[in-house]
Every structure is written in structure tokens, then in C-alpha cells.
Amino acid sequence: MSDLLTVNGLSRRFSDGGLLRKRKTFHAVSNVSFALKKGQILGVVGESGCGKSTLARLVLRLITPSEGQVTFDGVDMASLSRQDMRRLRQRMQLVFQDPYSAIDPRYSIRDALLEPFRVQGAMPRSADETVASLLDMVGLNSALAASYPHQLSGGQKQRIGIARALALNPSLVVLDEPTASLDVSVQAQIVSLLERLRQDLGLTYLFISHDLGLVRYFCDQILVMYLGRIVEVLPSTAAPKHPYTRALLDSTFEPDPKRRRTVTRLAGEIPSGYDLPTGCAFANRCPRVTDLCRRELSTLWSQGGAHQVACHHPLTAAPDAIIDERSVA
Numbered sequence: 001m002s003d004l005l006t007v008n009g010l011s012r013r014f015s016d017g018g019l020l021r022k023r024k025t026f027h028a029v030s031n032v033s034f035a036l037k038k039g040q041i042l043g044v045v046g047e048s049g050c051g052k053s054t055l056a057r058l059v060l061r062l063i064t065p066s067e068g069q070v071t072f073d074g075v076d077m078a079s080l081s082r083q084d085m086r087r088l089r090q091r092m093q094l095v096f097q098d099p100y101s102a103i104d105p106r107y108s109i110r111d112a113l114l115e116p117f118r119v120q121g122a123m124p125r126s127a128d129e130t131v132a133s134l135l136d137m138v139g140l141n142s143a144l145a146a147s148y149p150h151q152l153s154g155g156q157k158q159r160i161g162i163a164r165a166l167a168l169n170p171s172l173v174v175l176d177e178p179t180a181s182l183d184v185s186v187q188a189q190i191v192s193l194l195e196r197l198r199q200d201l202g203l204t205y206l207f208i209s210h211d212l213g214l215v216r217y218f219c220d221q222i223l224v225m226y227l228g229r230i231v232e233v234l235p236s237t238a239a240p241k242h243p244y245t246r247a248l249l250d251s252t253f254e255p256d257p258k259r260r261r262t263v264t265r266l267a268g269e270i271p272s273g274y275d276l277p278t279g280c281a282f283a284n285r286c287p288r289v290t291d292l293c294r295r296e297l298s299t300l301w302s303q304g305g306a307h308q309v310a311c312h313h314p315l316t317a318a319p320d321a322i323i324d325e326r327s328v329a
């Protein structure tokens with residue numbers, strides 16, 4: 001399987017609005033590299049503010065990188081003219097977290113679904129048929145075409161958001177927390193819809209979430225981000241080796257009491273992105289920290305196969321072996 005998307009040494013810094021001499025630089029994404037194969041689902045996980053959405057916007061070139069390169073299907077996106085970029089955009093689409101703000105409340109569902117064609121200046125010959133087939137694709141009745149967003153439930157709106165993203169037949173879909181604003185039962189329906197669409201349409205997903213449990217269930221490969229950097233790259237079935245990934249996993253809900261583990265609460269504050277520490281950014285919260293961690297940042301190093309970790313003292317025990325005795329009734 002060939003790579004659809006490759007990202008090399010991608011960084012993005014933001015300057016605050018201070019006067020020139022006092023201006024401070026915020027490191028939102030630092031030196032991120034990965035490859036995403038056609039047909040695969042890559043999860044990007046981390047706490048709020050770790051740079052997930054900035055990474056998504058960089059990949060889609062909605063913002064330009066401070067450094068680094070994004071290659072889509074063999075084409076360096078920085079080399080494209082505006083017109084070529086517009087053409088390429090059809091092949092990479094974004095599904096937003098908040099379906100409420102993603103659809104203009106003044107548009108009927110029909111108009112919302114036809115908008116991508118209008119923007120590209122390529123209206124379909126039979127607009128009604130196109131709208132009906134998009135609605136059918138996401139499991140909605142074609143009668144909804146005449147409705148307005150306020151008449152729809154959150155789940156229905158997210159289905160419209162997905163249909164709109166798929167209208168122009170993209171290859172890559174970036175899903176930015178697509179289920180975060182939905183009820184748990186609706187979340188499960190949206191995840192299974194996304195899985196069916198991926199199989200039926202041969203889509204490739206970049207799936208952004210703060211929920212490691214969901215990412216492990218849905219994705220093939222996972223990138224774990226902490227303060228703008230990748231701290232671990234792991235296949236979804238692998239046991240985490242970075243203490244941060246471990247702590248994220250421990251904080252997810254495990255319905256099976258036999259597999260339930262001790263919940264480790266992360267102590268300490270996330271350092272500021274204005275003032276990155278020299279060593280590991282997780283050092284002040286890490287139970288395994290040593291002087292080496294405070295002094296030197298570990299590069300990502302191989303743990304066998306596709307598994308890589310940026311940690312001087314990676315974990316060795318399998319996670320599910322660590323069971324909280326108190327929770328086993």
C-alpha cells in the first residue's frame with residue numbers, strides 16, 4: 001500500500017500581538033513527521049491544546065507551516081499554485097467537531113449539500129438526485145433535503161457534515177473530533193457510519209480525538225501528541241510505552257471490571273508552549289522522570305515494527321497486566 005500523505009518535520013509557531021521587541025512565540029506544533037497509507041486510519045490523540053487541530057489545519061494547508069513539508073499523493077503542497085491547490089482541496093476534506101456551527105443555519109440541507117459543488121464551480125447536472133444520493137449514503141431520508149439545520153438532531157447534523165465532506169469524492173478525510181459533541185449512543189452510530197464509508201469508498205482518515213479509548217478502537221495507527229510534539233507512534237493494538245500514553249489510557253473508562261486498571265491522575269501543569277523546556281515536556285508530570293529527562297529531549301526511537309517512543313525510560317509491562325485488585329469484584 002502506498003502513502004497518501006507524508007508529513008516531514010512540520011512545525012508551526014504563532015506570535016502573540018505584543019510590540020515587536022516584546023513579541024513572544026508560541027510553539028503549537030514542533031517537528032512532526034508521519035506517513036499515512038491509502039485506506040488507513042491514523043489517530044492523533046492528546047489533551048486539549050496539544051496541537052491536534054493545528055496539525056489538521058497544516059495538513060489541509062488552511063494555514064502555512066513555519067517549517068516542514070506536507071506531501072499529498074506524491075505532490076509537495078507548497079509547490080502548488082492557488083488554482084492547483086483549489087483542485088487538490090477537492091481530494092482532502094474536513095469534518096468538524098461541531099456540526100452546529102459547520103452548517104449555515106440559513107441554508108436548507110439541500111443547499112448545504114450543494115455548497116461544495118458551488119464553491120468548485122461544478123454544479124451537478126441533476127442536483128436533486130445528487131442530494132438524494134448523498135443523504136442516502138449517510139443513512140438519512142431524502143425528505144430531509146427541504147429541512148433546515150435547526151430541525152435536525154446533533155447526530156443528523158453530523159451526518160450532513162460528513163455527506164458534505166464526501167460530496168466531491170475526496171481521498172483523504174480529516175475528522176476533527178467528529179463525535180465529541182454528541183451523546184454516547186449517537187457517537188457509536190457515527191463511528192460505525194464512518195467505518196462503513198471508509199470501506200465502501202476506499203477512504204483514508206486522519207482522525208483527531210482526545211479519547212485514546214475511541215482512537216484505539218477505530219484507528220490502525222496512533223500518534224500521541226504532547227505540547228506540540230509526537231511522544232509516541234503505536235499500532236492501535238500495541239501496549240503503550242510512553243508514560244504519558246499510559247496515563248491517557250488509564251484515564252479512559254473501561255467497562256469490563258476484569259480489565260479495569262488503577263486510574264492514575266496526572267499531577268502537575270502542562271508547561272507553556274511559549275517556553276518549551278530543554279528536555280522532555282512531560283518531565284514535571286512523569287512518574288519515571290530522571291535528570292536525563294530534564295536535560296535532554298529523547299528522539300523517537302524504534303520499539304519494534306511501527307512502534308516508536310520519545311522517552312528515555314519507556315515502559316515494558318503489558319498494560320492489561322496492570323489490573324487494580326480493588327476493582328476486580
Ligand SMILES: Nc1ncnc2c1ncn2[C@@H]1O[C@H](COP(=O)(O)OP(=O)(O)OP(=O)(O)O)[C@@H](O)[C@H]1O
Pocket residue numbers: 014015026027028046047048049050051052053054055210273
Ligand atoms: N492562531 C493562533 N494564534 C495563537 N495561538 C494559537 C493559534 N491557533 C492555535 N493556537 C494555540 O496553539 C495551541 C494548540 O491549539 P490546537 O487547537 O491545535 O490544540 P488542540 O489539541 O486541537 O486542542 P483542542 O482539543 O482544545 O481543540 C493552543 O494553545 C492554542 O491556543
